[in-house]
Amino acid sequence: MNTLSVWQLLVLVVRRDLLLAMRRRADVFTTLIFFVMVVSLFPLGVGSEMELLRKMAPGVLWVAALLASMLSLGRLFSADYVDGTLEQMMLAPQSLSILVLGKMIAHWMVSGLPLVLIAPVLGIQFDLSVPAQGVLVLGLLLGTPVLSMIGGIGAALTLGLRGGGVLLSLLVLPLCIPVLIFGTGAVYAISAGLNEAMVSNLALLAAMLMFSLVLTPWVSAQALRISME
Amino acid sequence: MNWAEFFYMGGRGVYVWGAYGVTFLVFAIEIALVRHKRSLTLRQVRELREAGE
Amino acid sequence: MAINWFKYSAPSTFYGLAGKLIPWFALPAAVLFVIGLYIGFFIAPTDAVQGEAYRIIFIHVPASILSMFLYLIMAGYAALGLIFNTRLSSMMASAIAPTGALFAFISLWTGALWGKPMWGAWWVWDARLTSELILLFLYFGFISLHASIDDPRRADRAAALLAVVGSVNVPIIYFSVKWWNTLHQGSTIKFTGTSMHVAMQQAMFITLVACWLYAIAVALTRVRSIILERERHTKWVADLAEVKA
Amino acid sequence: MLEVSHLACSRGDHRLFSDLSFVLESGQIMQVQGENGSGKTSLLRTLCGFLSPESGKILWDGTDMRELAEDYFANLLYLGHHNAIKDELSGVENLRISAGLAGIALDDKQAVAALRRMGLKGRERLPTKVLSQGQRRRVALVRLLLGNAKLWVLDEPLAALDVGAVELVQTLIAEHLARQGMVIFTTHQPLEIAGMEMRRLSLS
Incomplete structure (x- = not known):
């Protein structure tokens, strides 16, 4: 019995979830449309005065990215929980953390990556300078996976609970604040010309990404075992 | 140090007594809630015990 | 004689x-409050500034300290309950949470009331x-997760895991907020005066x-009610x- | 060899069963009996590690299953009430994923062959949501053909199956036992394996 290698298993789970996401393409776009809509609401609320919008842009985009990924996290485990496939995954002879990491990566590719790709377009809406847009996109690229991973812990903890979606955000948002701070801080630093501060913000984001990559799958697997009991 | 001056608190009475007032009010509420929870739980356990017999 | 703690x-x-x-x-707490505030109000001098x-x-300041340490103690008890499966430590964790949240709220409230005369604004970022505000959110997260799970065992273990993850994040949150603060406002505002009069420190x-x-x-009072509730089916309860009466 | 010693399970504060001990050897099949709510499903889920027992131990070849963890799961196949298949995916896709999770690299041809054996000829590539309840259950049962797990834990395997499928499941179980496999299951319909002594474990 040739057990799949860790890498093959990871790819299997990621491909499985992406295949499922593609079969229900609407879900992919709801997250994206939600993100664009939330971002576009702000100029309507705040007024179109360019100087103010440029200053607010990183905060608005990052908070919208945070909310958009919270929105789709509820389905990370619940779809598999309902039809019993999650049980089978927990019985797989490989470590559950790898499977959970795979699901987190797939969730990021469906709900995090599109936000990163579309961020420059929205950056124009806020008249961001090109370097600022670059740093914003890079920050989102480093930060959104962390949102999916920390959110994965929340999704596992609130599995099968009524009011899961709101409860999930309530648990996870405080934990995502550092990511929000470093992500927006980098853009703020570049537009204020403080290049070293920008680099250190991005470095901290990258550090949080590595930290989450190592820890969150295991914690999320423990949370799943607790929830499935 | 008569009482009027004490409550005036150098013009900052509102803030000082606003802070301490709410603090001890909140303490009082918590104590009341905890005692209420205790009597409620005791009553439930008693009802359960009678039902059990 | 070795006290058998496990008893x-x-x-x-x-x-x-x-x-x-x-x-x-309870009684010493009341007495010390009276003494502390007496010193604080009648002996400590008016601050020059x-x-x-x-x-x-x-x-x-005590409320802020309490809110921080109670969270860590709560997370400690929760972790104990999670690792050693001891129900009592999980009960202690959920008994501490509301009081911790309360102290976080008091710290924010008194901080705002102090900020107004000092810096002219009710809320200063x-x-x-x-960080105190975020700590309050973490408390709410723990309490609401625990409350939304019916099965007490799963509620304890899920909330415990959240508390442990939260306690790992508390320092990260504090330093990122400090970093964010210096980035946007230059320097943080010093809280306590330069040199504190001895009576102030005593108080x-x-x-x-x-x-x-x-x-x-x-x-302790709250944990006793939780114990009663959880062990209501047992003979000793x-x-x-007080149950018989 | 599966050994359960002094197992006790409870749901909330309601004790389901206690001091349950039995041993299941290779090539043996055991039916768990008891009226509804006596903890049949809880026992099976405890054997799979979903529920942790109040007390007692579950040993696999002499080692506690919690220590074995993933190695124990490698020898285990669980079929619960849920079909554990994704409705949007086809039979082939579902099978290849569950095979991959069980550690077997299955190519398309083998998957189609297995699905055909379960009587799903011509429907292998349809999304399972268009199949009937019975056919969907057959897709769920195809995992039995993967044949790498020694211990089968089956919860109501014959539920929603037509007569032909019941025959097929009984043949598969017989083949599994012939290969020195073990089965522990619950069922409401009669399940007979020719030439096999059916052990019964009563919970009530």
């Missing part, structure tokens, strides 16, 4: 022990106050101890004097 880890024996201890914490408003620190220390005693008394 007290059984809910039934702990229930009795806690019952005896509560007065020993801040006038009388600074006297709020005698409750604000200062690193310490902002704050006494009120701090008073807050600790208060927190322990309340937590049915035989309790």
Whole structure:
């Protein structure tokens, strides 16, 4: 019995979830449309005065990215929980953390990556300078996976609970604040010309990404075992 | 140090007594809630015990 | 003689022990509050810079300290309950959470009331106050997760995991907020005066101890109710004097 | 060899069963009996590690299953009330994923062959949501053909199956036992394996 290698298993789970996401393409776009809509609401609320919008842009985009990924996290485990496939995954002879990491990566590719790709377009809406847009996109690229991973812990903890979606955000948002701070801080630093501060913000984001990559799958697997009991 | 001056608190009475007032009010509420929870739980356990017999 | 600590880890024996201890914490707490505030208001001099408003620190600083340490203690008990499967430590964790949240709220409230006369604004996005606000959110997260799960065992274990993850994040949150604060506002605002008069330090220390005693008394009372609730089907609860009465 | 010693399970504060001990050897099949709510499903889920027992131990070849963890799961196949298949995916896709999770690299041809054996000829590539309840259950049962797990834990395997499928499941179980496999299951319909002594474990 040739057990799949860790890498093959990871790819299997990621491909499985992406295949499922593609079969229900609407879900992919709801997250994206939600993100664009939330971002576009702000100029309507705040007024179109360019100087103010440029200053607010990183905060608005990052908070919208945070909310958009919270929105789709509820389905990370619940779809598999309902039809019993999650049980089978927990019985797989490989470590559950790898499977959970795979699901987190797939969730990021469906709900995090599109936000990163579309961020420059929205950056124009806020008249961001090109370097600022670059740093914003890079920050989102480093930060959104962390949102999916920390959110994965929340999704596992609130599995099968009524009011899961709101409860999930309530648990996870405080934990995502550092990511929000470093992500927006980098853009703020570049537009204020403080290049070293920008680099250190991005470095901290990258550090949080590595930290989450190592820890969150295991914690999320423990949370799943607790929830499935 | 008569009482009027004490409550005036150098013009900052509102803030000082606003802070301490709410603090001890909140303490009082918590104590009341905890005692209420205790009597409620005791009553439930008693009802359960009678039902059990 | 070696005290057999595990004897007290059984809910039934702990229930009795806690019952005896509560007065020993509650009464001294009240007494120390009175002494601490007496020193704070009648002996400590008026501050040269801040006038009388600074006297709020005698409750604000202890509350902030309490809110932080109670979260860590809660996370510690929760972790104990998670690892060693001891129900009593999980009960202690959920007994501490509301009191911790309460102190976080008091810290924010008194911080705001102190900020108004000091810096002219009810809310100042200062690193310490902002982290306190996030700590309050973490408390709400713990309490609401625990409340939304019906099965007590799963509720304890899920909330415990969240508390442990939260406690790992508390320092990260604090430093990122500090970093964010310096980035946007230059320097953080110094809270306590440059040199504190000895009476001020005494008063704050006494009120701090008073807050600790208060927190322990309340937590013990709450844990006794939780024990009663969780062990309502057991025989020892049915035989309790107060249940029979 | 599966050994259960002094197992006790409870749901909330309601004790389901206690001091349950039995041993299941290779090539043996055991039916768990008891009226509804006596903890049949809880026992099976405890054997799979979903529920942790109040007390007692579950040993696999002499080692506690919690220590074995993933190695124990490698020998285990669980079929619960849920079909554990994704409705949007086809039979082939579902099978290849569950095979991959069980550690077997299955190519398309083998998957189609297995699905055909379960009587799903011509429907292998349809999304399972268009199949009937019985056919969907057959897709769920195809995992039995993967044949790498020694211990089968089956919860109501014959539920929603037509007569032909019941025959097929009984043949598969017989083949599994012939290969020195073990089965522990619950069922409401009669399940007979020719020439096999059916052990019964009563919970009530």
